[in-house]
Amino acid sequence: MSPGASCSGVPAPRLPAGRQTLLLPATPLFVSNCAINRQNTRSVSSSSGRAIALKRSFVVSGGITWVDGVEEELMELQKSHEQSSVKLKKRPPLRRGKVYPQLAVPEHIPRPSYVGGKRPQELPAIRQIHNAEGITGMKAACKLAARVLDFAGTLVKPSVTTNEIDRAVHHMIVEAGAYPSPLGYGGFPKSICTSVNECVCHGVPDSTQLQNGDIINIDVNVFLNGYHGGTSRTFVCGEASESIKHFLKAAEECLERGISVCRDGVNYRKIGKKISQ
Numbered sequence: 001m002s003p004g005a006s007c008s009g010v011p012a013p014r015l016p017a018g019r020q021t022l023l024l025p026a027t028p029l030f031v032s033n034c035a036i037n038r039q040n041t042r043s044v045s046s047s048s049g050r051a052i053a054l055k056r057s058f059v060v061s062g063g064i065t066w067v068d069g070v071e072e073e074l075m076e077l078q079k080s081h082e083q084s085s086v087k088l089k090k091r092p093p094l095r096r097g098k099v100y101p102q103l104a105v106p107e108h109i110p111r112p113s114y115v116g117g118k119r120p121q122e123l124p125a126i127r128q129i130h131n132a133e134g135i136t137g138m139k140a141a142c143k144l145a146a147r148v149l150d151f152a153g154t155l156v157k158p159s160v161t162t163n164e165i166d167r168a169v170h171h172m173i174v175e176a177g178a179y180p181s182p183l184g185y186g187g188f189p190k191s192i193c194t195s196v197n198e199c200v201c202h203g204v205p206d207s208t209q210l211q212n213g214d215i216i217n218i219d220v221n222v223f224l225n226g227y228h229g230g231t232s233r234t235f236v237c238g239e240a241s242e243s244i245k246h247f248l249k250a251a252e253e254c255l256e257r258g259i260s261v262c263r264d265g266v267n268y269r270k271i272g273k274k275i276s277q
Contacts, residue, residue, distance in 0.1 A: 141229025181221035212238035
């Protein structure tokens with residue numbers, strides 16, 4: 001191959017004699033398809049701004065001129081780019097893992113009325129209006145659920161299984177004298193719901209191991225002194241990509257906007273409309 005030609009057919013531009021300064025772009029390019037163009041000594045600036053003396057220049061497909069004095073730096077940038085691509089590589093579609101038997105609840109802990117049945121109970125026809133005692137009971141149940149959810153979030157780490165999270169949360173709930181509300185509801189076999197990635201909601205904890213970059217929604221509900229308290233949150237396992245961060249921020253904003261219209265007498269559809277907007 002003659003000097004000044006490239007593998008891609010793009011002619012190598014002839015640089016004027018004297019010192020030249022070229023800047024590397026932020027995104028590295030591949031250097032496999034290039035030809036050596038032997039010219040006078042040049043100098044370039046690396047990404048750190050350091051001037052490097054060079055003896056040969058390269059032409060990368062696309063017509064961009066490089067020089068062999070920055071080969072090592074270019075290879076490092078390319079290696080970093082490849083590692084980043086591996087880190088953000090999509091994991092395979094979610095598959096159901098092994099579901100282990102449900103955990104026991106001490107006999108002295110009161111159960112909701114639906115436990116033992118195979119189908120969820122029908123909603124009462126009469127609207128419930130809680131007095132001060134009922135509101136106090138609900139607040140206590142909700143505070144426990146929030147505390148349990150915070151604890152569950154600390155367990156979200158790469159290689160941890162959703163079943164391990166369920167087991168730890170189950171023990172915390174029963175030690176507080178409460179019953180895990182999902183357990184036995186319509187035959188649900190576990191004490192919390194864990195929804196990983198594309199699982200929309202009410203995922204069943206199993207042997208699935210969390211991986212770096214996963215998102216997992218943990219739904220905690222407790223039955224304490226005759227009242228249910230529930231809450232959920234989406235956690236990131238390890239490091240999140242920018243698209244995931246944007247997604248979670250948008251979801252949180254929708255939640256806050258939905259809450260902002262909640263008051264006595266507001267129809268449910270207005271909450272949904274506010275979120276859709």
